[in-house]
Amino acid sequence: MRVRRVRLLKEPEPRTLEAVLRAPRARRLHGTVDRVRVRSVWMRREDGDMQTRWGWNAQGAAEAEDAPARRAAPARPTAPPADDFLAGLRELLRPNVHAVLRREEWPHPLYPFQEEGVLFLYERDAALLADEMGLGKSVQALAAAGLLFSTGQIQEALILCPAALVSHWRREARRWLPRMADVVTVVQGSGMARHHQWHSRAPLRIAGYETFRSDFTAGRMPERHWDLVVLDEAQRIKNRETELAHACKALPRRRSWALTGTPLENSLDDVLSILEWVTRGSGVGLGSAPALRAAQEGLQLRRKKEAVALQLPPKTVINIVLDMGPRQRDAYERLQREGVVELRERGERLQVTHVLALLTRLKQLCNFCPATGESAKLEFLRGQLAEILAHNRQALVFSQFTDERAGLLRLEREIGPEFSVYHGGMSPAARDRAVQRFNDGDSPVLGLSLRAGGVGLNLQRAAFVFHFDRWWNPAVEWQAEDRAHRIGQPLPVTVYRLIMGGTVEEKVHGILEGKEALFREVIEGVPTPGRSGLSIDELFGVLDLEMPPRVRDDHLVPPDADSGFDGSPG
Amino acid sequence: MEAPTRRADDPLVAYLCFQSVPHETGEAEEWAALLVVTAQGLPHEFVYSGPLRPTPVQAILYQDQLAAQLRLSLVRSLLRGLRARPLFVGATPGSMDPAAADVFRLPILIVEEGAASWLASPTPAAEAAAQRLEGVVGLGEPLGRAVAALAYVVEYERPKPRGEEDGG
Numbered sequence: 051m052r053v054r055r056v057r058l059l060k061e062p063e064p065r066t067l068e069a070v071l072r073a074p075r076a077r078r079l080h081g082t083v084d085r086v087r088v089r090s091v092w093m094r095r096e097d098g099d100m101q102t103r104w105g106w107n108a109q110g111a112a113e114a115e116d117a118p119a120r121r122a123a124p125a126r127p128t129a130p131p132a133d134d135f136l137a138g139l140r141e142l143l144r145p146n147v148h149a150v151l152r153r154e155e156w157p158h159p160l161y162p163f164q165e166e167g168v169l170f171l172y173e174r175d176a177a178l179l180a181d182e183m184g185l186g187k188s189v190q191a192l193a194a195a196g197l198l199f200s201t202g203q204i205q206e207a208l209i210l211c212p213a214a215l216v217s218h219w220r221r222e223a224r225r226w227l228p229r230m231a232d233v234v235t236v237v238q239g240s241g242m243a244r245h246h247q248w249h250s251r252a253p254l255r256i257a258g259y260e261t262f263r264s265d266f267t268a269g270r271m272p273e274r275h276w277d278l279v280v281l282d283e284a285q286r287i288k289n290r291e292t293e294l295a296h297a298c299k300a301l302p303r304r305r306s307w308a309l310t311g312t313p314l315e316n317s318l319d320d321v322l323s324i325l326e327w328v329t330r331g332s333g334v335g336l337g338s339a340p341a342l343r344a345a346q347e348g349l350q351l352r353r354k355k356e357a358v359a360l361q362l363p364p365k366t367v368i369n370i371v372l373d374m375g376p377r378q379r380d381a382y383e384r385l386q387r388e389g390v391v392e393l394r395e396r397g398e399r400l401q402v403t404h405v406l407a408l409l410t411r412l413k414q415l416c417n418f419c420p421a422t423g424e425s426a427k428l429e430f431l432r433g434q435l436a437e438i439l440a441h442n443r444q445a446l447v448f449s450q451f452t453d454e455r456a457g458l459l460r461l462e463r464e465i466g467p468e469f470s471v472y473h474g475g476m477s478p479a480a481r482d483r484a485v486q487r488f489n490d491g492d493s494p495v496l497g498l499s500l501r502a503g504g505v506g507l508n509l510q511r512a513a514f515v516f517h518f519d520r521w522w523n524p525a526v527e528w529q530a531e532d533r534a535h536r537i538g539q540p541l542p543v544t545v546y547r548l549i550m551g552g553t554v555e556e557k558v559h560g561i562l563e564g565k566e567a568l569f570r571e572v573i574e575g576v577p578t579p580g581r582s583g584l585s586i587d588e589l590f591g592v593l594d595l596e597m598p599p600r601v602r603d604d605h606l607v608p609p610d611a612d613s614g615f616d617g618s619p620g
Numbered sequence: 621m622e623a624p625t626r627r628a629d630d631p632l633v634a635y636l637c638f639q640s641v642p643h644e645t646g647e648a649e650e651w652a653a654l655l656v657v658t659a660q661g662l663p664h665e666f667v668y669s670g671p672l673r674p675t676p677v678q679a680i681l682y683q684d685q686l687a688a689q690l691r692l693s694l695v696r697s698l699l700r701g702l703r704a705r706p707l708f709v710g711a712t713p714g715s716m717d718p719a720a721a722d723v724f725r726l727p728i729l730i731v732e733e734g735a736a737s738w739l740a741s742p743t744p745a746a747e748a749a750a751q752r753l754e755g756v757v758g759l760g761e762p763l764g765r766a767v768a769a770l771a772y773v774v775e776y777e778r779p780k781p782r783g784e785e786d787g788g
Contacts, residue, residue, distance in 0.1 A: 143655065143663040143666055144765075145765070146757065146765065153757065
C-alpha cells in the first residue's frame with residue numbers, strides 16, 4: 051500500500067515549478083494490509099528544487115530513502131506528465147472561490163453581474179474590466195483582490211488611480227476589505243514619507259498616477275515584484291509615449307487588471323497601449339486590427355447598463371470623496387482658519403447667519419479655488435462626462451450655486467457646449483428651451499440649480515445625476531434626483547455626490563449620512579423635508595464653534611429647507 | 621517576493637475521504653486521502669494512499685468487516701505519511717467508524733449536507749479552528765476538495781486499458 055504526500059507549504063509561481071515526478075509512475079501492489087510504501091513530494095519556493103523521496107514504511111520497518119519498489123510490476127508509462135498532474139492537483143486543492151465569495155461579509159451584497167466580474171478578475175492574471183460607469187468596477191476589483199488575499203494567492207497589491215480619487219479608493223478599500231482596513235497604505239505626502247510608505251510592509255497600497263510616476267522615475271520605489279497591480283481609469287496610459295505609460299509598463303508584476311469605462315472600440319492606438327500593459331507586453335502584436343480586437347475580446351469583460359438593468363435597483367447613490375490639489379487646499383485652509391477666528395471674535399454677537407455665510411464661502415471654495423481656478427470636482431466631472439458622452443448617455447448636474455465663480459455658469463463655461471443650464475434667474479422661455487434641448491438630445495448634459503430644477507421637471511433621458519455640491523437637506527436632493535429617477539426611466543439611475551475630503555463638506559456629509567437612515571422613515575410614504583436638515587448645534591459644530599446661549603434660545607426649532615440657509619437665490 | 625506560507629501558529633485541520641474503485645477481479649480497490657488545511661482553508665498537505673485490495677485470505681478472515689479493516693489500514697498508513705498535526709479530522713458519516721476514530725486520537729467532526737457535528741466533545745482549540753474555517757470557506761468545502769482530489773489521483777494512477785496509454 052502506497053502513501054503519497056503532496057505538501058503545499060507555499061504557492062510558488064507556476065513558471066518556476068520544476069518537474070517533480072521523474073520517476074516511473076507508481077506501481078500498484080497487491081500488498082498485504084500492513085505494508086505501505088510512502089512517497090513524499092515537497093514543493094518549496096526558495097530553492098526551486100523538487101525533493102523526491104521514496105521509501106517503504108512497513109510495520110516496524112524503517113523508511114529506506116531512494117529505495118526502489120520491491121516485487122513491483124514493470125512501470126507503465128505516465129499520463130498525464132507529472133508536472134501537469136501536480137498543477138491539476140494544486141488547482142483542485144485550492145479553496146473553492148464560489149464558497150469563499152458567498153461567505154465573505156461584504157458591506158453590501160454583490161449583484162450577480164458583479165459576482166461574475168469578481169470571478170472574471172480572480173481567475174485572470176491579465177484582465178480588462180470595461181463596464182459602463184456606475185456598475186461598480188472598483189467594487190469588483192476590490193472584492194476580487196480580497197478573495198486573492200483570503201485564499202493566500204497574493205500578498206502585496208498596488209492600486210494606481212487619478213490623484214483626486216485616492217481618498218475614494220482608500221475608503222472603498224476599507225469598506226470592502228475590512229480585515230485589511232488598518233493596513234491599507236496611501237502613498238502621499240513629502241518625499242521622505244513616500245519613501246517610507248513604498249518600503250514599508252503593506253498588503254495594499256494606493257497611489258495617484260502622478261505620485262507614482264514621480265517616485266518611479268526618481269527611484270524612490272523599492273525593487274519589488276507586485277502580486278497585483280490595478281490601474282483605475284486605465285485610459286490614462288493610452289498614449290504609449292508618455293512617461294506614465296512607460297513607468298506603468300515597467301512595473302514588475304504578476305497580475306495586471308485595468309479598469310476603464312471609456313469605450314475603446316474607436317481607437318486602436320488606445321487599445322494597444324492598455325493591452326500591452328495588461329499582458330505585460332506578451333501576446334499583443336503590433337499587427338492587424340483584427341488580431342488586436344481578438345486579443346481585446348479575450349481579455350475584456352464589458353457590460354452596459356441595459357444588459358444588467360434588471361439586476362440593479364432603480365437608483366444607486368455613490369458618494370465620491372475627492373482630494374483637493376495643493377493650491378486649492380492651501381486656499382481652503384486659509385479661509386477656514388481666518389474665518390473661524392473672525393467668528394470667535396464676535397463672541398456673544400455671533401449669529402447663525404454669520405456661520406452660514408462662512409460655510410457657504412467654504413463650500414464655494416470646495417467647488418473652485420477662487421485664486422487659481424483649480425477644481426478637483428471639475429476634473430472628476432469632466433472625466434465622468436467624457437465617458438457618459440462616449441456612451442451616448444445623458445446626465446444632470448445639480449448645484450446650489452448658479453454664479454460664475456463657483457456655480458452652474460462656471461461649469462457651463464468650463465465644460466463647453468454640451469452643457470446647458472437651468473436656474474431660477476432665467477426667463478420661463480429660456481428654461482423651457484433648455485429642457486427641450488436636453489430632452490431632444492441636443493444638449494446631453496443639463497446643469498440645474500437645486501431649487502429651481504428640483505421639482506416638476508421630467509428629465510428621464512438622464513441615466514446619471516451629479517450633485518456637484520451637497521445641500522443641507524437630503525430630501526431636497528432626493529426630489530432633484532427624481533427628475534431622472536421616475537416612471538418612464540428605462541435605465542437604472544446612478545447618482546454621484548461629490549464631496550471634498552477633509553473639509554466642511556465631508557463633515558456635513560457625515561452628519562447627513564447618519565440622519566439619512568432616519569430621514570427615510572417616512573410618514574405615509576411622504577418624506578418630511580422640514581425635519582431633516584442640520585440642527586443649529588450641528589451647524590456650529592461643523593466649524594467647531596460654541597453656540598452662544600442667546601442663539602440657542604432664539605432657534606428652538608430647526609428651520610426647514612425653504613428658509614434659505616445659504617441665501618443663494620437658486 | 622515570498623509566497624504565502626503558513627505561520628507557525630496557524631491551526632491545521634484535516635479532512636478524510638475514501639474511494640472504492642471496482643476492479644476487474646470483482647474485488648473493489650480502496651483508496652483514501654487526507655487533506656490538511658489551515659483555518660483559513662488554505663491547503664497545507666495532501667496525503668493519499670492506495671490502491672488496496674484484500675488477499676483472498678483476508679476476505680475470508682474479515683468477511684463483513686473487510687471494508688472496515690481496509691479503511692483502517694489506509695488510515696494508519698495516511699497517518700504515518702502525515703507531517704502536520706491537525707486539531708481535528710472531518711469526515712462524512714459512515715466513513716468514520718469507532719475503530720478509525722480511535723486511531724486518530726483527535727476530535728472528529730462529522731460533516732453532512734448543511735450540518736456538522738462532533739462525535740465527542742471537541743477541544744477548545746478544535747472548536748475555535750472549526751469556527752474560523754466555517755467563517756471563511758465553510759466546514760464542508762475542504763471535504764469536497766479532498767474528494768475531488770482523490771478522484772483525480774485515482775484516475776491518474778489507475779492503469780489504462782491497452783490502447784489508451786499515452787505514447788503507446
